[in-house]
Amino acid sequence: MAKKEALTTTRMLLVLTFLISLFSLSMCGNTSFSIDYNGNTFVLDGKPFRAISGSLHYSRVHPYYWHDRLLKMVAGGLNTVQTYVPWNIHEPKEGEYNFKGLADIELFLQTAQEVGIKVLLRSGPYICGEWEYGGLPAWLLSIDPNMIVRTMDPGYIAAVDKWFDVLMPLLKKYLHENGGPILMVQIENEYGSYFACDFDYLRFLYKKARGILGETAIIYTTDGDGAAYVKCGSIEGSYITIDFGPTNNPVANFAVQRQFQPQGPLMNSEFYTGWLDHWGNPHAHTNLDTVCKSLDKILALGANVNMYMYEGGTNFGYWNGANAPPYQPVPTSYDYDAPLNETGDITDKYIAIRQTISKYQKLPEIPIPPNTPKGKYGTTQMNFVSTIQDALDVVSPDKPVYSTYPLTMEQIRFYYGFILYRTKLPRDINQLTPLLTKGVRDRGYVMVDQVPQGIFIRDDVIQVNITGKQGQMLDILVENTGRIGFATLMNYNVKGLTENITLDGEILTGWNIYPISLENINSSIISTRQGSGPKLNNGLLTPSIYMGKVPIPTSDPEPKDTFLDMRPWVKGQAFVNGFNVGRYWPKMGPQVTLYVPKPALVSPSLPNYLVMFELENTSCPPSQPCNVIFTDKPFINAIPAGSSFSVREIKEGYNWNLRV
Numbered sequence: 001m002a003k004k005e006a007l008t009t010t011r012m013l014l015v016l017t018f019l020i021s022l023f024s025l026s027m028c029g030n031t032s033f034s035i036d037y038n039g040n041t042f043v044l045d046g047k048p049f050r051a052i053s054g055s056l057h058y059s060r061v062h063p064y065y066w067h068d069r070l071l072k073m074v075a076g077g078l079n080t081v082q083t084y085v086p087w088n089i090h091e092p093k094e095g096e097y098n099f100k101g102l103a104d105i106e107l108f109l110q111t112a113q114e115v116g117i118k119v120l121l122r123s124g125p126y127i128c129g130e131w132e133y134g135g136l137p138a139w140l141l142s143i144d145p146n147m148i149v150r151t152m153d154p155g156y157i158a159a160v161d162k163w164f165d166v167l168m169p170l171l172k173k174y175l176h177e178n179g180g181p182i183l184m185v186q187i188e189n190e191y192g193s194y195f196a197c198d199f200d201y202l203r204f205l206y207k208k209a210r211g212i213l214g215e216t217a218i219i220y221t222t223d224g225d226g227a228a229y230v231k232c233g234s235i236e237g238s239y240i241t242i243d244f245g246p247t248n249n250p251v252a253n254f255a256v257q258r259q260f261q262p263q264g265p266l267m268n269s270e271f272y273t274g275w276l277d278h279w280g281n282p283h284a285h286t287n288l289d290t291v292c293k294s295l296d297k298i299l300a301l302g303a304n305v306n307m308y309m310y311e312g313g314t315n316f317g318y319w320n321g322a323n324a325p326p327y328q329p330v331p332t333s334y335d336y337d338a339p340l341n342e343t344g345d346i347t348d349k350y351i352a353i354r355q356t357i358s359k360y361q362k363l364p365e366i367p368i369p370p371n372t373p374k375g376k377y378g379t380t381q382m383n384f385v386s387t388i389q390d391a392l393d394v395v396s397p398d399k400p401v402y403s404t405y406p407l408t409m410e411q412i413r414f415y416y417g418f419i420l421y422r423t424k425l426p427r428d429i430n431q432l433t434p435l436l437t438k439g440v441r442d443r444g445y446v447m448v449d450q451v452p453q454g455i456f457i458r459d460d461v462i463q464v465n466i467t468g469k470q471g472q473m474l475d476i477l478v479e480n481t482g483r484i485g486f487a488t489l490m491n492y493n494v495k496g497l498t499e500n501i502t503l504d505g506e507i508l509t510g511w512n513i514y515p516i517s518l519e520n521i522n523s524s525i526i527s528t529r530q531g532s533g534p535k536l537n538n539g540l541l542t543p544s545i546y547m548g549k550v551p552i553p554t555s556d557p558e559p560k561d562t563f564l565d566m567r568p569w570v571k572g573q574a575f576v577n578g579f580n581v582g583r584y585w586p587k588m589g590p591q592v593t594l595y596v597p598k599p600a601l602v603s604p605s606l607p608n609y610l611v612m613f614e615l616e617n618t619s620c621p622p623s624q625p626c627n628v629i630f631t632d633k634p635f636i637n638a639i640p641a642g643s644s645f646s647v648r649e650i651k652e653g654y655n656w657n658l659r660v
């Protein structure tokens with residue numbers, strides 16, 4: 001049975017299971033989830049309930065694997081999963097909604113119901129999470145680039161109002177009291193850490209949610225562990241929870257929660273089992289014993305706990321976020337050094353945490369599901385297809401947007417990935433002449449008639465020296481490497497060229513602007529390309545498209561999870577059979593391999609195509625592009641722990657000796 005039919009059947013079975021459980025529970029009429037303030041405990045269907053939870057974000061794990069991961073969480077001793085709702089994946093364009101694939105929240109909730117794990121649902125509208133723009137949709141910036149998000153700013157709150165009118169009725173169906181798995185619904189996220197402290201905004205969110213979810217649903221907030229955070233992050237009627245990591249003192253931490261909430265269950269909504277990564281810094285690592293000792297103390301206090309992350313997963317596509325200052329994008333891997341690693345495999349940390357939990361909660365008598373098999377498919381040759389310019393008819397099929405001065409991505413209502421700005425050189429430039437701008441967000445690849453000149457880098461490289469002849473094409477290919485998702489710099493989060501470009505002091509005008517959709521590339525375009533091949537100059541190759549086949553052997557035809565090692569390619573975007581597996585930047589690290597989930601592959605009766613959009617260079621000549629390797633092991637910690645590089649080294653890709 002083809003994968004699509006299988007998923008449909010699974011989905012139908014899940015819906016049926018959900019409806020049966022809904023019916024049987026409603027017949028009992030005793031489904032309730034509440035707070036016993038005298039007993040300082042949650043109460044589930046009349047009995048005390050302590051949440052032992054872990055974070056898994058459905059948008060970061062392929063739906064094919066949701067059942068596997070949730071079952072591993074139950075086997076690990078958890079009774080609850082906590083997940084974020086990323087508004088931007090569900091409403092990619094204003095008024096256009098997406099609830100399929102990575103965004104199929106109902107399938108995720110039905111799967112949780114079927115597996116028997118409860119859900120702590122973090123509804124946003126802002127979620128942080130190192131996700132693009134903290135989960136906010138970039139089209140907000142088309143309404144008003146100067147909008148102050150996460151406040152009662154009229155443009156923002158009108159969009160939130162409409163979104164909650166869509167989301168909250170969906171969540172209501174899945175509340176425990178209505179027979180679903182959702183125990184509680186969080187609004188906003190660590191709002192007390194945001195400068196605005198706008199109580200009218202929190203009250204608006206609370207009132208909106210309460211009005212749709214009903215009077216008995218528990219609405220809660222989560223804030224950093226400090227009185228100032230909780231003061232600005234909580235609101236009348238919502239239940240206060242806090243977050244803190246394994247090096248803190250839980251007794252002192254929970255004292256902050258008690259300061260604002262003298263009674264009710266203690267709850268750490270984010271007990272950090274690991275931490276986030278940034279390109280160019282060592283992969284995060286949190287000591288297993290430190291995690292388990294602190295978790296033991298929290299459980300001994302009778303507190304509720306959610307481990308952040310329990311399964312980190314992957315920022316597929318362009319969904320990674322960034323932090324600032326300085327501007328630092330987050331890698332494709334969201335491994336988080338979590339108990340289940342990026343590909344859902346059991347780690348020592350999983351086993352140790354499971355053992356700790358067993359001291360306080362009887363473990364379910366189910367086997368721990370096995371790790372998924374991994375495919376070691378070996379080397380494949382990458383064939384040059386086209387420079388980005390020679391493929392504009394495919395990747396940017398509509399007429400370009402013309403503007404006297406450059407427009408941002410949001411001004412042309414194109415929000416993620418790449419955009420190309422093109423003008424003509426106004427005169428002969430026989431000597432290296434400065435092209436200047438501070439307005440590149442975030443990397444700008446400069447070419448004259450496709451010959452690379454240099455790279456603008458946000459907050460770093462603002463000058464590229466060029467030469468050329470009058471009338472030659474000056475192209476600047478800009479990559480949006482992820483919108484900032486935390487604190488004040490979340491505002492004015494626009495992308496593309498945000499300021500004018502000057503050549504030797506003269507403002508360049510007359511720009512054609514091409515939004516780039518790499519998803520349009522497929523095997524059919526190979527034969528149609530007659531391009532002249534990439535140009536090599538200044539150590540850079542013309543950003544170009546390459547294609548190869550994933551060598552799945554006919555002797556072992558069932559596809560498996562695998563890892564794409566692109567070395568010695570430098571930086572770009574990879575697609576497998578049109579599935580955007582994410583950004584690669586092995587030269588920068590710490591991530592070197594990209595996780596390719598099994599469901600992105602098809603059985604070898606059909607060719608599996610890898611498409612790479614390489615932005616910078618390889619060590620192979622343009623005439624004979626390099627190969628890539630499909631291996632069975634991830635490599636996401638190429639930068640030695642404890643290393644510290646200069647900003648310049650990080651910006652330019654420190655050429656350290658990568659360990660295999």
Ligand SMILES: CCCC/N=C1\SC[C@@H]2[C@H](O)[C@H](O)[C@@H](O)CN12
Pocket residue numbers: 127128129130189190193270276486
């Ligand atoms: C000191 C920085 C506090 C910012 N909060 C963070 S950084 C990692 C985590 C995730 O982003 C998570 O989504 C946040 O709620 C809390 N947190």
